[in-house]
Amino acid sequence: MSRRSCLNALLLVMLMTIPTFADEAKNQWKAGFGKVVITPDEPQWLNGYGGRTEPSDGKIHDLFARAAAFRDANDTTIVMVALDVVSISTAITDRISAAVEKSHNVPRANIMFACSHTHCGPALDDRLSHMLKMDEAAWAQVRKYQKIFxxxxxxxxxxxIDNLEPAILKHGTGQCGFASNRRAPLGEGPVDHTVPVLAAYSVKSDSKTPMGIIxxxxCHNTTLGIQQWCGDxxxxxxIDLEEHHPGSVAxxxxxxxxxxxxxxxxxxxxAQMYGRMLSLGVEAVLPSLTELKSPVQTNWTTIDLPFESVPTEEELKATAETGSFYLQQRAKYLLNEAKELGKxxxxxxxxxxxxxFGDELTWVALGGEVVVDYVIRLKATLPGKAVWVTGYANDxxxxxxSERVLTEGGYEGDRSMVYYQQPSKWRAGLEDRIVETTAELAGK
Ligand SMILES: [Zn+2]
Incomplete structure (x- = not known):
């Protein structure tokens, strides 16, 4: 082989091994973030504790709606929304999703809402707020705020979505140790001390500072039960993470x-100390995150979970007159609902x-206040090198x-249902149905 043809051959091999623009584009994500203050302008009822008797009195810091949008190489857009409120409902998330679908063509399955469950956030127009001792004027204020929210x-x-720009996504898992199992015997039950992290880095700015961190x-976001607005x-x-990474949204x-x-x-x-511990848990893992390359596939379904027993309308009418405050509230709520549904x-x-995200990450978002047994079982069941389970999501x-907690009873298994205006505890079998349906959606 002549010297020239040898060089040509070398050049050809080099061209074949250098990644092309097409390869780059295959793995290319876009990311964008948004953040809006949602702190009510006026004193207003906080939600999370039924014993409160007064509206809010000032703030420790602002409350936020934070959003992240990611778009993969197939042009699939997903949106994640983190809210400093105790609860959200299907009615609220469907309404907002419908608006986003209309304006940006993002379907419901591609939008994930999660609330931080702070007990120092505003009452919303949802079922949990019916445990509060609010008069009509206070309810009118809640409904007015709901539109602003x-x-x-x-x-x-x-x-x-408007801020989407080329980005590299990275994910990994840290640790943080302050969560304690709160069921008796105190502290001896299972806990999940992992800190899953997803960070987005701008390609354009070539910056070491993330654009955003999820x-x-x-752990219950209930260090505090004060009258001031606070994200706990x-x-x-x-706030810690955003201060340490100027310009980022966390x-x-x-x-x-x-x-x-x-x-x-x-x-x-x-609350400040736990916040610092958690932000340090995130910081510790940021330098060793793994790049997320697979495009996303989204799935969504609902399953009808039955209650163990349902009162008759006659029984509810009697309770609405004579029961304790919380029982009366629930009876009235269920009677109203029965009027609409016919039963x-x-x-x-x-x-x-x-x-x-291919075999790299499976992300599950479950409605309700989900106990720790689910994350343990889902991590053992689902495909994907990493499994991230979000609770308090969408509704x-x-x-x-879990079946264990339901059988044991207590607050999480039974007594809490009244504050959510639900007729009784869940019927046995819900854990298997939730886990099996989740596994089906994950393609297993
Ligand atoms: Zn709770």
Whole structure:
């Protein structure tokens, strides 16, 4: 072979091994973030604790609607929304999703809403707010705020989509240790101390600073029960991360922490400290994240979960007159619902959302206050090198006990249902149905 043809051959081999623009584009993500303050302008009822008797009195820090949008090489757009509120309902998330589908053509299955479950956020027009001792004027204020809330959350999503730019996505898992199992015997039950993280880095700016960080933790966001607006430990953690990475937006996604509490609690300094511990758990893993290359596949379904027993309308009418405050509230709520449906509701349409990023990551979003047993079982069941389970997602309608917790009973298995205006505890069998349906959606 002549020297020239040798060079030509070498050049050809080099061209064949250099990644082309087409290869680059195959793995190319776009990412965008949006953030809007949702702190009410006026004193207003906080939600999370039924014992409150007064509206809010000032703030510790602002509450936010934060949104992330990601678009893969197939032009599939997914949107994630993190909200500093205790609960959200199907009615709220469907309404906002419909607006986003109309304006940006993103279907419902591609939008994931999660609330931080702070107990120092505003009451919304949802079922949980019926446990509050609010008069008609207070309810009118909640309904007025609801319209503002919807518009602001929609705005955050629109900002995220409009801000889409070429990005590298990376994910990994850190650790943080303050969550304690809150069921008796205290602290001895299972907990999930993992801190799943997804970070987006701009390609354009070649920056080491992430554009946005999504992070999770499985623990009740209930360090505080004060009268001031506050995002609790999750709010402090997000603010911490945003301060350490100027220009970034940090979204908190609660895990299966319904039976975990931050302990000890009830001091602002403790909420701050837990927030710092969590943000450090995120910081520790940021340098060693793995690039996420697979495009996303989205799946969504609802399953009808039956209640164990349902009262008759006559029984509800009697309770509405003579029961305790919470029993009366529930009886009135169920009677109203029965008027619309023609009967007392016997089951609940439960949302399950699954996003697969090839074999790299399977992301599950479950409605309700999900106990820790679900994340343990789903991690052992689902495909994907990494499994991320978000609770309190899309609709918070009740606690979601595992079969173990349902059998044991107590607050998470039974007593909490009254505050959610649900007729009784769930009928046995819900854990298998939720896990099996999730596995089907994940393609297993
Ligand atoms: Zn809770």
């Amino acid at each position: 919807d518009a602001k959350v929609t705005k955050a999503i629109q900002l995220a 992070f999770g933790y499985a 430990y999750a709010g402090f953690a997000a 979204l908190f996604f609660t895990g299966c922490g319904a039976d975990s509490n931050p302990l000890p609690r009830r001091k602002i300094e403790l 007392v509701r016997e089951d609940y349409s439960y949302p399950i959302q699954v996003w697969r 918070v309608m009740a606690y979601i006990p």
